[in-house]
Amino acid sequence: MTIPAPTTPSLAPSDLLATVRRLAPIELAAYALTGVMFVLLFAKPATLMFDAWWNDPNSGHGLLLAPLSLWFAYKSGIAKDARPQPVLGIAILALAVVSRYAADLAAELFIMRGSMLLALAGLVVWYGGIRQLLHWWLPFVLTALSIPIPEVILNTVALPLQFTASKIGASLLAWRKIPVLLTGNVIRIPGQELFVAEACSGLRSLTALISLGVLLGALFLKHWPTRLLLVAITIPIAILINGFRVFLTGFLVLFVSPEMGQGFMHTGEGMVTFGGAFLLTGLVTWMFGYLERLPSFLRGRTDNSVSVA
Amino acid sequence: MIQSLKNFAPALVLLTGVSLISGVREQYTMKSPVPMKAVQSHFANENGKDIVIGDEERRIAGMSDYSMRVFGADSSPAFTVYVGYYERQVQGKTIHSPKNCLPGAGWDILTSARIPAPSGTASATVNRVLLSNKGSRALVYYWYQGRGRIEASEYVVKWNLLRDAAVLGRTEEALVRIVVPLPRGERGVVQSNSDPIVLRADSLARTVAAELEGAVQRVLPKAPSA
Numbered sequence: 001m002t003i004p005a006p007t008t009p010s011l012a013p014s015d016l017l018a019t020v021r022r023l024a025p026i027e028l029a030a031y032a033l034t035g036v037m038f039v040l041l042f043a044k045p046a047t048l049m050f051d052a053w054w055n056d057p058n059s060g061h062g063l064l065l066a067p068l069s070l071w072f073a074y075k076s077g078i079a080k081d082a083r084p085q086p087v088l089g090i091a092i093l094a095l096a097v098v099s100r101y102a103a104d105l106a107a108e109l110f111i112m113r114g115s116m117l118l119a120l121a122g123l124v125v126w127y128g129g130i131r132q133l134l135h136w137w138l139p140f141v142l143t144a145l146s147i148p149i150p151e152v153i154l155n156t157v158a159l160p161l162q163f164t165a166s167k168i169g170a171s172l173l174a175w176r177k178i179p180v181l182l183t184g185n186v187i188r189i190p191g192q193e194l195f196v197a198e199a200c201s202g203l204r205s206l207t208a209l210i211s212l213g214v215l216l217g218a219l220f221l222k223h224w225p226t227r228l229l230l231v232a233i234t235i236p237i238a239i240l241i242n243g244f245r246v247f248l249t250g251f252l253v254l255f256v257s258p259e260m261g262q263g264f265m266h267t268g269e270g271m272v273t274f275g276g277a278f279l280l281t282g283l284v285t286w287m288f289g290y291l292e293r294l295p296s297f298l299r300g301r302t303d304n305s306v307s308v309a
Numbered sequence: 310m311i312q313s314l315k316n317f318a319p320a321l322v323l324l325t326g327v328s329l330i331s332g333v334r335e336q337y338t339m340k341s342p343v344p345m346k347a348v349q350s351h352f353a354n355e356n357g358k359d360i361v362i363g364d365e366e367r368r369i370a371g372m373s374d375y376s377m378r379v380f381g382a383d384s385s386p387a388f389t390v391y392v393g394y395y396e397r398q399v400q401g402k403t404i405h406s407p408k409n410c411l412p413g414a415g416w417d418i419l420t421s422a423r424i425p426a427p428s429g430t431a432s433a434t435v436n437r438v439l440l441s442n443k444g445s446r447a448l449v450y451y452w453y454q455g456r457g458r459i460e461a462s463e464y465v466v467k468w469n470l471l472r473d474a475a476v477l478g479r480t481e482e483a484l485v486r487i488v489v490p491l492p493r494g495e496r497g498v499v500q501s502n503s504d505p506i507v508l509r510a511d512s513l514a515r516t517v518a519a520e521l522e523g524a525v526q527r528v529l530p531k532a533p534s535a
Contacts, residue, residue, distance in 0.1 A: 107399050184415030186414055
């Protein structure tokens with residue numbers, strides 16, 4: 001998606017202010033009350049979500065995605081053909097409220113946080129219809145990807161992927177002639193046992209990389225098949241990068257210091273390897289963008305050669 | 310006027326939500342009346358020695374308290390007993406199932422079954438799992454115990470958790486696990502449930518489990534009244 005130029009009515013601060021000034025007092029009161037009720041109902045899930053972004057390394061990408069989502073929504077503006085759909089909007093909002101209540105009863109965080117996004121979607125549909133919701137598909141998808149997935153689900157999906165990453169890491173260590181024994185996700189090298197604590201954790205940074213794939217695809221690619229392919233490719237990239245992280249940790253622990261497998265050093269290695277994953281995903285995006293442009297480039301060259309002839 | 314009042318519809322729906330959640334009960338943190346280490350340390354004529362779990366492992370597992378003991382000779386332990394207690398579970402941060410963590414530590418699950426609890430408690434079940442890790446085998450019995458129940462099925466445990474959180478505001482629970490390492494037989498590594506070595510291990514695990522269920526019950530908070 002190339003971010004379209006804002007269409008009227010726009011979200012520019014000056015335009016918004018002008019729009020607010022034109023509202024009747026009763027309409028203004030309705031908007032204000034809706035805002036207040038939204039904050040009261042979703043303050044707790046919002047706080048819990050921010051807490052997870054701040055403290056959980058697997059959810060930290062939310063700190064980047066949430067502001068980006070707001071930015072994209074602002075830049076996209078209001079769709080030209082946006083029309084309120086009150087009945088559908090209220091239905092979605094009601095579903096969000098029921099979900100919020102049920103999640104609170106059962107202390108279920110994922111649905112609690114998801115209900116907040118659902119309520120936002122309901123409000124968008126109420127005020128601007130489904131077309132406006134679709135116009136803002138990227139901010140909503142990015143926000144959805146920033147909601148921490150329950151460990152039970154994440155580990156079920158990501159644990160088998162981590163097994164593959166561990167095998168890759170152990171193979172790399174063996175290639176460097178380092179004696180290594182792999183049992184599940186636990187790596188045993190001379191004098192050390194690594195990743196014991198993470199043995200039943202799934203692939204690190206999987207959701208962060210998938211989110212990155214969605215973001216880069218939306219920004220730099222035009223066609224849905226290439227965008228979906230880019231998102232799919234982030235999964236093997238995550239596996240490879242985690243495999244390399246396993247290798248790097250084992251290598252540094254053996255040849256530099258056992259402390260390289262713990263604490264800050266270990267976290268630092270994780271950040272460096274994630275940076276590598278970011279670059280690799282960027283490189284793949286660039287290649288796909290080149291492939292997307294290739295047909296029109298070739299057509300242009302063919303037309304030129306015909307005209308020259 | 311009516312059109313203007315219709316603008317308040319979203320606020321009204323959200324206000325309904327605010328009213329509903331204001332009546333939701335608080336979730337309680339149920340500290341155990343005694344530490345998990347108070348679980349008896351003598352089973353099947355063996356005395357147990359405490360094992361300390363590392364801080365990082367403990368942080369990832371997330372238990373509030375635990376007891377882990379090895380029974381038998383140091384060189385060839387007869388069995389280990391683990392009790393991990395969670396004073397409050399928030400969905401998304403619940404007990405890690407051994408079905409995930411054991412493969413993560415390199416164990417392949419050869420057979421898995423749910424059996425009646427060896428103590429004979431009505432409607433109580435435990436998991437019986439035969440594991441393999443390269444040349445080694447082990448028999449594991451594990452179950453989830455708390456809020457007056459002993460349950461094996463992860464799905465039933467999750468459902469009970471949601472229901473008790475909503476109705477009682479209580480989510481405390483313990484994961485209880487017995488691991489019996491299996492020695493090699495005369496014909497090499499044991500292969501099946503009918504192998505005499507496995508049958509002896511089953512008998513040992515059942516004996517320990519029958520006593521352990523009651524021992525754990527004594528250190529957990531009282532079951533909620535029906």
